[in-house]
Amino acid sequence: MADRLNVCIIGSGNWATTIARNVGNNVANSPLMEPKVNMYVYEEMIEGRKLTEIINTTHINVKYMPDFVLPMNIVAYDDVVTTARDADILIFAIPPTFVNSCCKTLLGKVKPLAHAVSLIKGFERGDDGQILLISHLIMRQLKIPCSVLVGCNLAHEVSNNNFAEGTIGCRDQKYMRILQDLFKSNTFRVVVTDDADCVEICSTLRNIIAFGAGLADGMELNENTKAGVIRRGFLETLQFVDVFYPGSRLATFFESCGLSDLVTSCYANRNRKLAEAFVKTGQPLNELESLLVPGHEPLGPVTAELVHIMLKKKGLEEKFPLFTAVFRICTGVYPLTRLVETLRYAREDIYHPNHIFPL
């Protein structure tokens, strides 16, 4: 790589803006990287001025992060092709529902050897009703490898420089170091693994578990029971990955994408709040969802639905009692009380990782 690597960011929401600061600072200090970072911003008029113009003159994304100054080397563009065409690394941080159309626009316009990184939480519904991972969608559409960065990283906490961790699931050995150096900061620690599917699916399945934990909270079951839900969910996640994304490593579940993400979700997350409200108000889920979750992030109920479709195809519903129970509670097939019943009768020999942790 004689030339410097060019980085672009596609997206300008909370998370995109937050990570843009790390990326901007890191490329500016790296001899390997081109210092200018293009950022695709969906154009809007804010008090009579274009958002891209505001960002490029004041370096503040007034729409999403009004108290947060971006590095000078982040340059906003309103056209995604212009933003991305010279990039060697494309960072995707847009709502999952926009990925498809965005990729169609970009197809054939990006460098053939470019590498994508998805920061997108969520997934798409595949044609067969199964979960389609965003990184798979990007790879399929753009024909370039796509790594992922997930982990428990609430945008505002990262932007406040509170200590946080993230996990990169990298699909190309030679980008491992590069991606780590691109995203990390003094307060944001990044661990890189090559287990990309596992990293991404972990952060998807936790939606179901957090929803289950929220149900327990809503029913005012105690902490011990909630811990039981979390534990069972963790075990089913292991098993799910084993069945649908075989070859993953147990160690990946102990990264931020697995354990930390799960813990945060089960104590402070929209899924949990949604489920709690579902129990306490008795209102239908879709009403509550539009009330509580204005964004595009798919939550527990829809995740549970897609996972259920996948399980049903393989006839495995009974082997995943928690995921199945959450789905059936969401659809009204099961009463709420089935949640604890599930824990009571779940098989205990669900997964036996017998190898010792590599130290």
Added chain:
Amino acid sequence: MAEKVNVCIVGSGNWGSAIAKIVGANASALPEFEERVTMFVYEEMIDGKKLTEIINETHENVKYLKGHKLPPNVVAVPDLVEAAKNADILIFVVPHQFIPNFCKQLLGKIKPNAIAISLIKGFDKAEGGGIDLISHIITRHLKIPCAVLMGANLANEVAEGNFCETTIGCTDKKYGKVLRDLFQANHFRVVVVEDADAVEVCGALKNIVACGAGFVDGLKLGDNTKAAVIRLGLMEMIRFVDVFYPGSKLSTFFESCGVADLITTCYGGRNRRVSEAFVTSGKTIEELEKEMLNGQKLQGPPTAEEVNYMLKNKGLEDKFPLFTAIHKICTNQLKPKDLIDCIRNHPEHM
């Protein structure tokens, strides 16, 4: 064991009484157990009446588990040797500092092929320093095998019949079934693993991590940071077990005694609560123990100290930056706000 299995509960505190409800019910329902379960009760006078008498007449431990009926086949006995002499299974559930003394009294007076199970959370200080596991102390003194039972179980919730999971660590497989039968209940799910040491060590180390989680709460650093501390704490727990109790299985950490207990303790437990107050109030741990816990001792800080002693001996302090930092904060060698600086370059991030 052709004859019926005799069970004795050594201890009658909050947890001992809660577990007596389950054990008593199982002993009378299952054919393999002798119905009568003895419970050693430290004799006290309550309103002019002996506690053992009250328990045996009203079947309520008015002192430690008020409002719950014990099964009538649980018989309170004020004499330790009398309670234990016929037992095939001895359930130890007393504060850990009593263990050496109790064992001395029992030595030679119990059945030679009895087994013990410890429900005691905590550990003793080894001679010179370091952790001495309670189950090891019992085995050493009484020359009988000792299993452990640990998990995310608060005594009152178990007594209420709220659903809980728990883990029994039992090195000798042949006792696994009888122990499970004794403790399993509809609301109390038991999983038996062979990894007894890891189960017990988890129960001690989680209290250190909970202190770290409490510091983060006190510093108002947010959920990401707290999750990071919990995760790094678990990694250090796993590594600690691997170094000091080698041969343990990773799967043990997935049991109730591992992840589940850790999470509950880091969100609900009193180590977390006092550690949070330690940051926000600026008082010492001792002052807070007096104020918030009626003088009862926290387990996190002394555990951190003994763990630190063990790590120092092996020159491993820098491989366990979180445990080390928490110990230093508890002993005022570091300010709570320096916690994050200590884990910024955690070996896990290398």
